[in-house]
Amino acid sequence: MFNPSRDQARRFLAEAWKKRRDKLPASPLEMIAADIVAMHPEYHVLLEAGEAALAREWTPEDGEANPFLHLSLHLAIEEQLSIDQPPGIRAAFDRRVARRGDRHAALHDALECLGETLWRAQHERRPLDGLAYVECIRRRG
Structure with a gap:
């Protein structure tokens, strides 16, 4: 299982974006990452800024979302x-896209559900509840 450190994950995103900008060959995962970065022009300068940006901390007290997260x-x-994992996520997401009429907006809905589900699992010290996660996507908004 791929389990990068914080710095490895950040560097991966920056390098995937650099490959896209420089029109260099990239792995399938790097291409997906670069597509995601392309949807977020507000993060381009950060990803192009080098090591200092990669080392920056974001905290809730700052009032800014962590772009790498x-x-x-x-x-x-x-x-x-x-891979439709947890089972049913693809169908729930496709319905969300149809309702929203915008895939990126639907991704942000799913992102909110994933964040809530991760927080709940950590807070309750339990495994991630895939069923609750998919249900959240189904009923969001």
Whole structure:
């Protein structure tokens, strides 16, 4: 299982974006990551800024969302959709896209559900509840 450190995950996103910008060959996962970054022009400068940006901390007290966490959650959702895991996520997401009329907006709905589900699992010290996660996507908004 791929379990990168924080720095490895951040560097992966920056390198995937650099490959896209420089029109270099990329792995399938790097191409997906670059597609996600392309949807977020507000993060381009950060990903192009080098090591200092990669080392920056974001805390709730700062009032800013962590862009690397945001992009990583997007990447996790894309992988979940590609393998329909947890079961039913693809169908729930497709319905969300149809309702929203915008895939990126639907991804942000799923991202909110994933964040809530992860928080609940950590808070309750339990495994991630895949059924609750999929149900959240179904009923969102």
